[in-house]
């Protein structure tokens with residue numbers, strides 16, 4: 001089941017929240033900074049031993065002081081105009097995050113709008129990829145995992161909700 005809300009992802013009491021990280025996994029701004037601040041220093045300590053993460057891949061850590069049990073760190077593509085496989089890499093972020101979630105029997109997961117902040121990915125295209133990839137993966141795996149797209153702005157929420165209402169898949 002897919003739904004979209006407007007919230008600060010660090011407040012969500014779900015099994016896992018997804019972090020839009022950078023390849024070092026050593027924290028940053030945006031949602032990455034918010035998650036590290038809320039989780040506390042143990043999160044960074046665990047991230048330090050993960051040895052980074054290539055774009056499009058995902059790694060799991062505990063959630064520490066967060067209400068979420070786990071954090072799935074994934075690294076989105078930087079938007080370079082659309083001819084550098086940005087769509088494929090963004091799709092991989094959702095696919096690999098869901099793969100990790102299923103491996104860890106995660107039942108509820110919240111995604112931020114990966115790559116649409118500092119990395120500059122246009123929100124409409126990114127939201128379309130997010131919803132289509134998650135829908136396809138759930139159908140393929142016959143999984144009942146609950147997916148929440150956690151938008152930070154009202155505008156982003158409207159984009160996700162209009163795509164979900166259209167039932168794109």
Ligand code: APR
Pocket residue numbers: 007008009010020021022027028029030031032033034076112113114115116117118119120150151152153156
């Ligand atoms: N909860 C939910 N969403 C949030 C939050 C939050 N607390 N804070 C920011 N966001 C939203 C942004 O508004 C944007 O829609 O997360 C989305 C992703 O934006 P960024 O956090 O800038 O992530 P991204 O565009 O993927 O860039 C990643 O930014 O913070 C650095 O270390 C990070 O280098 C990496 C880069």
